[in-house]
Amino acid sequence: MYEQVASNIRRxxxxxFAFILLIGGLGYLFSESTGYPEILPLALVLAIxxxxxxxxxxxxxxxxxxxxxxxxxxxxxxxxxxxxxxAIAAGIPVPKIYVIDDTAPxxxxxxxxxxxxxxxxxxxxxxxxxxxxxEGVISHEMAHIKGFDIRLMALVAVLAGxxxxxxxxxxxxxxxxxxxxxxxxxxxxxxFMLVIALIAALLAPLIALLMQLAISRKREFLADxxxxxxxxxxxxxxxxxxxxxxxxxxxxxxxKATAHMYIYNPLRYYGGWLNNLFSTHPPIEExxxxxxxx
Numbered sequence: 205m206y207e208q209v210a211s212n213i214r215r216x217x218x219x220x221f222a223f224i225l226l227i228g229g230l231g232y233l234f235s236e237s238t239g240y241p242e243i244l245p246l247a248l249v250l251a252i253x254x255x256x257x258x259x260x261x262x263x264x265x266x267x268x269x270x271x272x273x274x275x276x277x278x279x280x281x282x283x284x285x286x287x288x289x290x291a292i293a294a295g296i297p298v299p300k301i302y303v304i305d306d307t308a309p310x311x312x313x314x315x316x317x318x319x320x321x322x323x324x325x326x327x328x329x330x331x332x333x334x335x336x337x338x339e340g341v342i343s344h345e346m347a348h349i350k351g352f353d354i355r356l357m358a359l360v361a362v363l364a365g366x367x368x369x370x371x372x373x374x375x376x377x378x379x380x381x382x383x384x385x386x387x388x389x390x391x392x393x394x395x396f397m398l399v400i401a402l403i404a405a406l407l408a409p410l411i412a413l414l415m416q417l418a419i420s421r422k423r424e425f426l427a428d429x430x431x432x433x434x435x436x437x438x439x440x441x442x443x444x445x446x447x448x449x450x451x452x453x454x455x456x457x458x459x460k461a462t463a464h465m466y467i468y469n470p471l472r473y474y475g476g477w478l479n480n481l482f483s484t485h486p487p488i489e490e491x492x493x494x495x496x497x498x
Contacts, residue, residue: 216356220255223363226411227251227370230404234374237398247370254366262358263314263322266465269361270457272302272324279303283330286339287323294346294434299323308455309333309448312465313345314358321349328453333444340441341448343431344467351430353423357465364412365461371408374401424467424486425494432498442495449488 231247234240258265275283284301291298299313299321307328315321323345330338348354432438448468458470469485 213352213355216352216359219356219359219363220259223255223367224248224251226367226408227254230370230374230401230408233401233404237401250370254363258359258362258366259316262362263316263320263354265362266314266358266462267302267322267324269459269462270304270324272304275301275303280330282335283325283338286335286342290339290342290346290434294343294350296321296346296350299349303327303330304455304457306453306455306457307331308453308470309451310455310458310466310468310470311341311345312357312462312467313348313354314465315349316355316358317352318349321354323349326455328451329448332447332451336435336437336440337444337447339435340431340437340444341467343434344427344441345431346434347427347430348423351423351426353427361461361465367412368409371405374405422486424491428491428495429498432495438495438498442492445488445492445495 228244228248228251231244231251234247235243277284280301280303283303287301288298296318299315299318300323302322302324304324304326306326308326309329309332311323311325311329313321313323323342325338325341329341333341348357428441432441435441445468455466455470458466460471463469463471464485468488
């Protein structure tokens with residue numbers, strides 16, 4: 205566990221460094237190719253602000269993207285009691301608890317460390333799972349919190365999304381006449397650098413995908429095992445995964461930026477061998493098999 209925590213902390217800082225390097229590189233290429241030197245400092249400021257903001261506020265950003273709201277004792281007494289009990293058993297502070305109003309069963313944890321953690325579940329998860337199954341899912345999310353997976357996953361969600369947005373903005377700027385206006389001003393630009401800049405902007409979304417894949421699929425196996433040890437009942441989580449995987453309800457608020465955070469990939473169309481190759485989740489059948497062999 206200590207090795208996993210240290211590894212996740214190192215990878216979080218490495219991710220931030222790689223993000224600043226990538227955005228700074230894109231800014232340099234576009235400033236050189238278009239003759240607008242102000243693009244480079246603008247890109248660097250944007251990268252640093254995004255990194256700092258993501259580190260401290262990624263949980264709030266992810267919750268806002270997911271339309272989540274705080275759980276209340278009047279509506280969700282059992283959920284709150286379960287989280288409090290399992291947090292004590294795991295030896296971590298009680299996380300904040302949020303709910304997504306959606307009939308699809310799913311859940312995720314986010315935050316930057318156990319002192320600033322959040323567990324979020326859908327109303328469908330509470331409606332469709334038994335008490336033991338729900339505790340199995342919560343224990344899985346507790347393992348993500350205790351192992352600092354949450355920081356890395358939240359950073360990836362925000363920074364990878366930012367890379368895609370900046371890449372799209374740069375391409376649109378060029379498309380709608382940035383170069384033409386530049387030439388009219390007599391500033392020229394480097395055609396060779398322009399080709400490199402275009403290739404880099406087109407490849408940036410792929411780099412963002414690789415950032416998501418930096419989160420090892422093994423983290424789900426580890427969280428399953430550690431969660432089962434917490435409840436001392438692997439069958440509870442195995443049965444929960446079966447129900448979640450067999451449910452056909454789509455999770456309306458799911459998107460590619462946050463999909464890797466959920467206990468089960470909420471993008472139902474995410475099928476096919478190529479997509480499976482780039483999936484951040486291991487096969488659900490293998491997770492269930494391992495739990496039942498414990």
